Every structure is written in structure tokens, then in C-alpha cells.
Amino acid sequence: xxxxxxxxxxxxxxxxxxxxxxxxxxxxxxxxxxxxxxxxxxxxxxxxxxxxxxxxxxxxxxxxxxxxxxxxxxxxxxxxxxxxxxxxxxxxxxxxxxxxxxxxxxxxxxxxx
Amino acid sequence: xxxxxxxxxxxxxxxxxxxxxxxxxxxxxxxxxxxxxxxxxxxxxxxxxxxxxxxxxxxxxxxxxxxxxxxxxxxxxxxxxxxxxxxxxxxxxxxxxxxxxxxxxxxxxxxxxxxxx
Numbered sequence: 056x057x058x059x060x061x062x063x064x065x066x067x068x069x070x071x072x073x074x075x076x077x078x079x080x081x082x083x084x085x086x087x088x089x090x091x092x093x094x095x096x097x098x099x100x101x102x103x104x105x106x107x108x109x110x111x112x113x114x115x116x117x118x119x120x121x122x123x124x125x126x127x128x129x130x131x132x133x134x135x136x137x138x139x140x141x142x143x144x145x146x147x148x149x150x151x152x153x154x155x156x157x158x159x160x161x162x163x164x165x166x167x168x
Numbered sequence: 169x170x171x172x173x174x175x176x177x178x179x180x181x182x183x184x185x186x187x188x189x190x191x192x193x194x195x196x197x198x199x200x201x202x203x204x205x206x207x208x209x210x211x212x213x214x215x216x217x218x219x220x221x222x223x224x225x226x227x228x229x230x231x232x233x234x235x236x237x238x239x240x241x242x243x244x245x246x247x248x249x250x251x252x253x254x255x256x257x258x259x260x261x262x263x264x265x266x267x268x269x270x271x272x273x274x275x276x277x278x279x280x281x282x283x284x285x
Binding site for chain 2: 156
């Protein structure tokens with residue numbers, strides 16, 4: 056199995072609500088990253104959390120990392136229609152080594168205006 | 169600053185034809201990657217390179233070849249295209265970080281959509 060596996064979901068929420076998605080992995084990692092992909096576009100990096108960090112914020116994004124459970128969550132607060140996208144987690148280190156990322160299958164989020 | 173540029177953006181091939189996808193980055197990154205994205209499969213690594221003149225296989229390398237003759241360019245070749253290679257291909261690059269660990273983000277191109285008939 057791949058490192059960095061989201062629980063593949065299609066999440067549909069109303070604008071203004073919070074969106075939460077989860078990611079799990081199987082071996083130790085150096086860092087975990089979240090990416091966004093708008094339809095028909097390339098992936099864009101959102102946030103990186105290192106293995107010695109437990110929580111990180113960037114604007115409306117909040118990422119947590121629980122290395123004991125080998126899991127991470129991404130919270131988008133006060134969602135906007137422009138947040139409609141697929142979100143991927145990816146891990147560095149561990150199963151595939153340090154010089155490549157392993158991506159999950161992604162979560163599709165639809166924010167209804 | 170262009171970032172990562174992929175050419176072509178769209179291509180239709182017949183089974184058995186060959187083609188090359190070009191990826192160019194202007195950020196002086198050491199690491200470059202080729203991924204393919206298929207519905208429900210996420211991103212799967214085809215080949216990658218940790219520096220000029222070096223390449224390595226990823227998860228799904230069969231049917232593809234790569235070359236990294238110049239640091240800024242990473243070429244992905246299909247010698248004899250098959251319908252199973254119909255996909256969207258993404259190139260990415262990254263700074264190598266300390267001791268070879270990726271400590272920063274990957275920068276992606278906009279993708280190349282390939283259809284093999």
C-alpha cells in the first residue's frame with residue numbers, strides 16, 4: 056500500500072462550514088505535506104508538518120499530526136466556494152525513502168455557495 | 169519566474185507510436201519527478217531524478233524511459249504507446265534538502281493529458 060492514504064471521500068459542505076479530512080500512513084516519516092488540486096490543474100502545496108511537530112496553522116488551514124497513530128488531519132475553516140478541489144496528503148521518508156513523496160488517493164471537497 | 173513547464177499539454181497517439189514529454193524547471197532544483205494520475209488511483213511515481221545525469225525507477229516505470237541530461241530538464245519517453253498509458257502526466261521538482269531528505273514542497277507543472285487510441 057502507499058504511504059499517505061487519505062480516507063477517500065467526496066465531501067460536500069455549505070460555504071462557511073468547516074471541512075476536515077484525514078490521512079494515515081504506515082511507517083515512520085520525516086514530514087507530511089498537504090496539496091490541493093483544482094480541476095484540470097497541477098497540484099499546489101498547502102502546508103508541511105514535520106514529524107516532531109503536532110500542529111501547524113496557515114491562514115484558514117490547520118494541520119495536525121499524530122505520529123503514535125500515524126495519522127494527520129487537515130481542517131479548512133470557514134470554507135469558500137474557491138476551496139472546491141481535491142486534497143492530497145503525501146509523506147516524505149519512511150516506506151519510499153527520503154528523496155520521494157508518496158501520495159494518497161485524494162479527497163474531493165465541494166463547497167456549495 | 170515560470171516554475172515548472174510541461175510540453176505538450178495535450179497529445180493523442182495511436183498504439184505503438186512513440187513520443188517524449190518535456191519538463192523544464194527554472195528554480196535550480198536538484199530533484200525532479202514524473203507522476204501519472206488516473207481516476208481513483210491518486211498520483212503514482214513513474215521515474216525520478218536526484219540530480220543531473222541520474223535517474224531511478226518509481227512505482228510504475230514499465231513502458232517509460234527518462235533522461236536528465238541537463239539539470240533543468242527531465243524528459244519522459246514512451247517508446248511504444250499502449251492504451252493503458254492514457255493518463256494525465258505531471259512533472260514536479262523540489263529542493264533536495266539536507267542529507268537528501270525532501271524538506272520542502274514539490275512544485276508541479278500543469279500536466280500533460282495523453283490519450284492513446
